[in-house]
Amino acid sequence: MNYQWNWGVFLEETPEGGVQYWELIVSGLGWTLAVSALSLLIALGLGAVIGTLRTTDRRWLVRLGNGWVELFRNIPLLVQMFLWYFVIPELVPPLKRWIVASDPVHAQFLSAVLCLGLFTSARVAEQVRAGIQSLPRGQRHAAAALGLTTAQAYRHVLLPMAFRIVIPPLTSEAMNLVKNSSIALTIGLAELTFRAREMGEYTFSFFEAFTAATIIYVVVATTVNRVMAWVERRVAVPGYIAGGGR
Amino acid sequence: MDLDFAVIGGALPYLWKGFRYTLELTVTAAAGGLVFGTLLALARLSSVRSLALVAAGYVNLMRSIPLVLVIFWFFFLVPLILQGLTGAERPPQVGAERTAIVTFIMFEAAFFCEIMRAGIQSIPRGQLHSANALGLSYGQAMRLVILPQAFRNMLPILLTQVIVLFQDTSLVYVISATDFVGAAAKVAQRDSRLVEMYLFVAAVYFVLCYALSSLVRRLQQRVAVIR
Numbered sequence: 001m002n003y004q005w006n007w008g009v010f011l012e013e014t015p016e017g018g019v020q021y022w023e024l025i026v027s028g029l030g031w032t033l034a035v036s037a038l039s040l041l042i043a044l045g046l047g048a049v050i051g052t053l054r055t056t057d058r059r060w061l062v063r064l065g066n067g068w069v070e071l072f073r074n075i076p077l078l079v080q081m082f083l084w085y086f087v088i089p090e091l092v093p094p095l096k097r098w099i100v101a102s103d104p105v106h107a108q109f110l111s112a113v114l115c116l117g118l119f120t121s122a123r124v125a126e127q128v129r130a131g132i133q134s135l136p137r138g139q140r141h142a143a144a145a146l147g148l149t150t151a152q153a154y155r156h157v158l159l160p161m162a163f164r165i166v167i168p169p170l171t172s173e174a175m176n177l178v179k180n181s182s183i184a185l186t187i188g189l190a191e192l193t194f195r196a197r198e199m200g201e202y203t204f205s206f207f208e209a210f211t212a213a214t215i216i217y218v219v220v221a222t223t224v225n226r227v228m229a230w231v232e233r234r235v236a237v238p239g240y241i242a243g244g245g246r
Numbered sequence: 247m248d249l250d251f252a253v254i255g256g257a258l259p260y261l262w263k264g265f266r267y268t269l270e271l272t273v274t275a276a277a278g279g280l281v282f283g284t285l286l287a288l289a290r291l292s293s294v295r296s297l298a299l300v301a302a303g304y305v306n307l308m309r310s311i312p313l314v315l316v317i318f319w320f321f322f323l324v325p326l327i328l329q330g331l332t333g334a335e336r337p338p339q340v341g342a343e344r345t346a347i348v349t350f351i352m353f354e355a356a357f358f359c360e361i362m363r364a365g366i367q368s369i370p371r372g373q374l375h376s377a378n379a380l381g382l383s384y385g386q387a388m389r390l391v392i393l394p395q396a397f398r399n400m401l402p403i404l405l406t407q408v409i410v411l412f413q414d415t416s417l418v419y420v421i422s423a424t425d426f427v428g429a430a431a432k433v434a435q436r437d438s439r440l441v442e443m444y445l446f447v448a449a450v451y452f453v454l455c456y457a458l459s460s461l462v463r464r465l466q467q468r469v470a471v472i473r
Contacts, residue, residue: 070456073459074452075448075451076416078416080448087441090441179311179313181312183312183417185420193314196315196318206322213315214307214315218310
């Protein structure tokens with residue numbers, strides 16, 4: 001393979017002027033992190049609630065939770081992105097008027113955050129449900145025997161253990177979320193992969209741009225992994241294998 | 247808001263062409279990914295340190311970057327690699343559809359590798375020892391004893407991964423390949439009927455993936471009962 005590497009390209013100015021290419025890449029990283037962080041909040045909040053509902057003994061709540069998970073799991077994320085960005089505003093006229101009047105970035109950002117947040121919430125819900133169901137049945141019975149209501153049993157007995165158990169699978173969901181945020185480029189959001197491709201198209205230094213993006217994604221994934229490992233150690237319950245085995 | 251679902255009827259032959267490509271891509275990537283993934287898993291479990299390291303590095307790299315970025319990488323890499331192999335003067339025109347097939351085989355191999363590795367590790371060590379005691383070589387032991395059992399144990403997870411793959415192939419949209427979503431997007435833009443087309447696409451994917459994952463769940467229960 002003969003390819004002329006040119007790493008100096010990152011210090012060249014973009015056609016718009018005043019900005020160098022490395023700054024373009026960094027601004028893309030900023031959007032990637034902003035979208036990922038906000039949608040992670042939505043996903044954890046909604047996912048915890050829906051996952052919990054799926055373990056209750058109310059049939060209709062379980063149905064609702066299962067339906068939620070199936071809905072978001074069985075449609076490709078790209079198509080969901082299109083639904084949020086192109087379809088839903090058409091069906092809600094006031095939303096459409098707001099989008100037409102404001103900067104397109106607002107609609108792109110909002111669509112991406114909602115899309116990724118709800119998509120990931122279904123996956124979080126699945127993990128939370130599995131976490132709660134992995135607890136010994138005796139815990140629920142013991143809580144009832146002590147006179148705790150169902151809500152109290154969840155609040156003080158089941159959820160504190162379940163949330164600790166699901167930290168490792170939630171770590172990989174958080175890492176998936178960062179990767180999935182790249183799909184927002186299809187609705188024009190200028191996140192990291194978008195900027196890398198843009199830089200490639202302006203300079204023909206595709207491989208330099210993609211290498212930079214690849215390294216950044218690996219670094220972000222490693223950081224998320226380390227942070228979650230730290231959280232896992234901090235919240236570990238002494239004496240429990242699930243809590244770190246100390 | 248006036249919806250006109252009649253546009254879908256007129257576009258059906260074109261959509262079907264796109265859908266056939268989606269199926270072709272899914273099947274090829276699943277088959278190729280399974281073969282290369284199994285080889286990668288054997289490499290990762292190999293006692294040759296360098297081989298295990300290279301395989302682990304490849305798998306971890308593929309798993310830590312977005313599929314969209316992988317698609318872009320291969321879109322520009324494949325012509326250059328072919329040029330290097332054939333010694334042609336200019337990079338050959340490969341086309342988005344064919345590069346996508348190479349991309350998905352290479353990408354899925356990393357995921358199938360991890361599934362097969364877990365499957366191989368779930369087989370009791372005694373099986374390998376018995377195979378050796380019977381005089382089977384490493385290759386024979388793997389092919390005749392270990393891999394069939396690993397594959398069978400992992401079948402539900404492998405099939406779930408294929409459903410994920412089926413959905414992920416829609417991302418070839420970013421290199422303008424005409425898969426099911428790509429075909430729908432082209433019709434949607436031509437006729438300015440985005441709402442109808444994307445709702446239709448979402449409904450088709452939902453029905454198919456829901457049916458397939460229900461089937462996998464039933465299969466999983468049957469496998470669990472037999473064991």
